[in-house]
Amino acid sequence: VQLVESGGGSVQAGGSLRLSCAASGYTYSSYCMGWFRQVPGKEREGVAAICAWGGSTYYADSVKDRFTISLDNAKNTLYLQMDSLKPEDTAMYYCAAGVASLEPGGYCYIGRPLSQGSYGYWGQGTQVTVST
Numbered sequence: 795v796q797l798v799e800s801g802g803g804s805v806q807a808g809g810s811l812r813l814s815c816a817a818s819g820y821t822y823s824s825y826c827m828g829w830f831r832q833v834p835g836k837e838r839e840g841v842a843a844i845c846a847w848g849g850s851t852y853y854a855d856s857v858k859d860r861f862t863i864s865l866d867n868a869k870n871t872l873y874l875q876m877d878s879l880k881p882e883d884t885a886m887y888y889c890a891a892g893v894a895s896l897e898p899g900g901y902c903y904i905g906r907p908l909s910q911g912s913y914g915y916w917g918q919g920t921q922v923t924v925s926t
Contacts, residue, residue, distance in 0.1 A: 795819045795915045797889045802920030809879050809924070815872040815889030815917060824896040826904040827865060827872045828852075828913060831885035831922075838888065840908025842874060845894055849902040857883075879924045889917040 801813040813829065828843035842863035843852040851863055862875040872889055890913035894902040906912050 795891065797891060797915060797917035799887065799889045799917045799920040802887060802922045804923040804925065805879055807879060807881055807924055807926050810875070810877045811879065811922060813874040813876065813887055813889075813920060813922075817870045817872065817889075817891060820870070820891060820915070822893050824894045824902045826892055826894045826902055826907060826912070828890045828892075828907060829863060829872075829874045830888045830890055830910055831883075832888070832919075833885045838910050840910065841887070843904075843907035844872070845902035845904060845907070847896075847901050849894070850907075852907040854908060876922070879922075881924045881926055883922060884924050885922060886919040887922050888919045891915040 796818045798816045826845040829841045830838045831841050832838040844863045844865050860878045864873045892913035894904040897903050904912050
């Protein structure tokens with residue numbers, strides 16, 4: 795499984811960025827994907843997650859109403875639209891994928907979607923820097 799992030803960069807506070815994560819080699823039919831971020835000296839934190847086939851989306855309180863996660867199943871690509879960026883959003887952003895259960899309603903579900911322990915596959919990260 796290979797996850798390759800792109801779209802990071804430097805932006806002023808209040809600006810926007812769109813991160814992408816291209817997935818390949820992932821053969822599981824039921825899965826969830828997430829975005830995590832980490833700054834030096836701190837633990838990696840879950841930012842947003844989404845489950846395939848109409849599954850739910852999840853957001854950390856710190857990014858609700860500013861970030862939007864989406865998944866293009868046909869392109870095997872995960873996105874994170876980041877608006878109204880703040881300096882505290884500065885971090886290395888990582889894409890992750892994990893095996894999920896397929897619920898009776900036909901959607902995917904994963905326990906603790908914003909916990910890094912729920913994901914077994916990780917990208918190399920893309921840096922996001924927000925200046926004042």
